[in-house]
Amino acid sequence: MQETTLTVNGKTHTVDVDPATPLLYVLRNDLGLRGPRFGCGLAQCGTCTVLMDGRPIRSCILPVSRTRGEITTLEGLPEDGKLHPVQQAWIEEQVPQCGFCQNGQILTAAALLSNSPNPSDEEIRRGMNPILCRCMTYYRIQSAVKRAATAMAGTSGEEDR
Amino acid sequence: MTRGRDPGNGRQAPDTIERALGHWEGSASRRDFLKTSGLFVFGLSAMGAAGAARQALGSQPAESGPYRDPDFLQLDSWLVVHEDGSATFYLGKTDGGQGIGTATRQMMCDELDLAFDRATVVMGRTDLTVDQGGSGGSDAIERDAMVGRRIAAEARRVLLEMASERFGVPVEELRVSEGVISLNGDPARTVTYGELVGGRRFDVALTGANINQAGGVASVKPVQDLKLVGQSIPRYDIPAKVDGSFEWAVDVRLPGMVHARNVRPPFAGATLTALDESSVRDMPGFLRVVRKGNYVAVVCEREEQAIEAAERLAVTWEKPATAPFPASDDLFEYLRSAEPEPGSERRGAAPVQGDPDGALASAATVVEAAYDVPFQGHTAIGPAHAVADPSDGQMTIYTNDMKPYSHRTGIAEFLGMPPEQVRVIWMEGPQLYGRTAADDAGFEAAYLAKELGRPVRVQWMRHEETAWDTKGPAFAIDLRGGLDADGNLVALDYQARIANYAHVGYNQARTVLIAQLMGLRPDQPSPGGARGPDDMYHVPNRRGETRAVRLPLVFETPLRTGNLRDPNGPQITFAAESFVDELAAAADADPVEFRLRLLRGATDDDEVFRRARSIAVVEAAARAYGWDARPSPGRLGDGPLLTGRGIAYTYRARTTIAVIAEVEVERETGRVRVPRMVCAHDCGLVINPDGLENTIQGNLLHGISRTLFEEVRFDGETVTSVDWRTHPTLTHRDAPERIDVVVVNGDPNPDRPDLRPYGAGEPSHKPVPAAIANAVHDATGVRMRRLPLRPERVLAELAAAGV
């Protein structure tokens, strides 16, 4: 056991765990978060995704001691009490079926759009490809990413679209 | 009554069940409900609002057991009106992500004349909701929600009678709108549902010989009067699934709860010969190794400790004397040459029509083909998991088992506990599609919780889930068809072998994995079996036979068969509908035209007009796709991408479906993509069009995945499909760019006031593999008769055909 300090959704936490513990278990079992979930523990599915300084990472394989910077989970994505445009688009497109994978889908989409505000269909497919969905909501996810891109372009005040 | 609780004894957190229920409607609406309901909510913190409502109504106490079954012949068991006029519906159903709760709430609010947002739904709790069996068979809307409709109609009738008495006028002079009853002649005089019965019992008995027939005196409204049914009302569970607040079965954490991981045999049929507990005893957090027979689990304080301890535990296994099964590459040869189980043909037998052998002997053209479908896994996105709490000598299981009622009776039997001391609280989990009809983890958690005397959480690892989940059975199917000189199909002979022996069933105490590993055996293994093809074709001479074949290892095998979405349907339909295309090609006929001819060959129909509705979907699919009538294959292109289209049609129960797939086949690599799909779907009355569309889209894509990617691989010793690389799945890259869902109402009287909804959770999955294989044939001239259509297989066939 060893004390590790990490910043999650804007708050600093100190936990006393084996430093090799995957971040996923600390987020879920010590910090009580529900967004990231266990799917494979092998970095293959994306269900456990969180953002580390805005980049999607797989918390199931990252030792908590190697966590750097700011962690954002699905719970931390809304700003000023308002859902992130990606979350909003997910509701408008009624994307989820069981919803179990959607944590990874939403966070990955948010990161994709912050890097590439107006992605082509091909970029969306490529960017989202690592996140699996066994309910096969891919079709709606891809529509929702486009909807979110449009919404974000609208709110960021770009006139030259 | 005292509701004493001692948090130190491992009892659940005060708000656990509250939160367990809360996930249904989001916390805000629940708070509102409590604030306005005005019920005396003692014990609320432990019972949850729904429990509290029951408590106040005197119907269901039982925080600490015994847990008695709610009486399905009492209106109060199904529907509670609160003082603020809102209502809660209690349904013995579960939802696998198809929006069953939302759709049922629409139907019941419609009958009750209550606004959609004035009702909440509680589902799948054995102590609070009547036993509707949980989910399965795509019958939630078709059967169980119809019961809900009748009961809501009865509640409305009773409320109108109460109002009639209060106002001293006949019921005919009253009207209802959104839970408010008013006088026709004096609309200012009103009374609300809440004022009439809020917070009190109806005390109205229902009738019905069984739960599926339960209902009251009132009849349901004609379809034309329904206002919420037919609307795309957004699913109430989605916001919480999107903002991270939803509480799943994986999220249950109880005070004193510890974590378990299983240790599985590395070889199928292996026997545990030695176990050295000292290999893990000194690890931090270590609590116990539990072993019985070949079942082994490690329990630790923390989750990551249990994972590591399970990996480190020193165990010695002895391989079985004989190979448990052939290697997956030799499976189909095995299925065709093995002696089928005696008696297994009964379940698959269809009555023989005419004289198939005679007609084949005299046919102008005889076509023969053999099709193979491997075992395919459920491979849920999240592996099996459950929490069990043994407090107070009772057992509470938090699980996503889709059949909580049989889970409860199965666990009670397994533990030797009276069923009323066991309750199952269903919470949502990763998609089910049959996997959680026998939720192994719930049995394991309950067993371990009893052993340790404290709450235990069991979570399977990925390798465990992929290797050891229940499998959709493998098939080897041989078909023969005879055409007359005019290209009419005169004889059809379907002979199937199914690797479906010791089918795992539903939560049976002696067939779940832990029971098998402990050495328990059912008196008689279920021989399995399957139906034949589901179509309304008119073929004068016809036979369909299916025989179950047993693999050498029957128990403790990772090739346990269970129900996988539309059980057996995609496998059977892959063969049957591919073969219809082969016959069409032999007759030089257009595949759509050929099918319509077979459907129109007879004019009789059944009570739900399946023949008329079959014709309707085939025609609608062709129209929506823009089908150009011509025989397949088309003229092969010269470019690197070969394109084609294929159709397949079938029905499932009372739902008819036709699917058209468009494919691109990469000549160089053999890779198949499906850029476009059309599905024409007739499931009668549509409750929620957007929900239906989402469900169909999922069915189609899941079908693409099973057609192109999914196969359980094994060598002669063990299953080698253990993760997402070795049992691959469809990903974003291979999702179609365009899906057209065409909702068809092919009823001869489409405006009938009693139009019924039919199931939609699985039917559209069924024709997908055949539609894709037919499209590949159209594109390349090559007939793929083995699933999945992996690039190397397609490439080999292309090479063999010189394409």
Ligand code: FES
């Ligand atoms: S759980 Fe981390 S990638 Fe699958």
Ligand code: FES
């Ligand atoms: S919505 Fe169920 S796994 Fe993606």
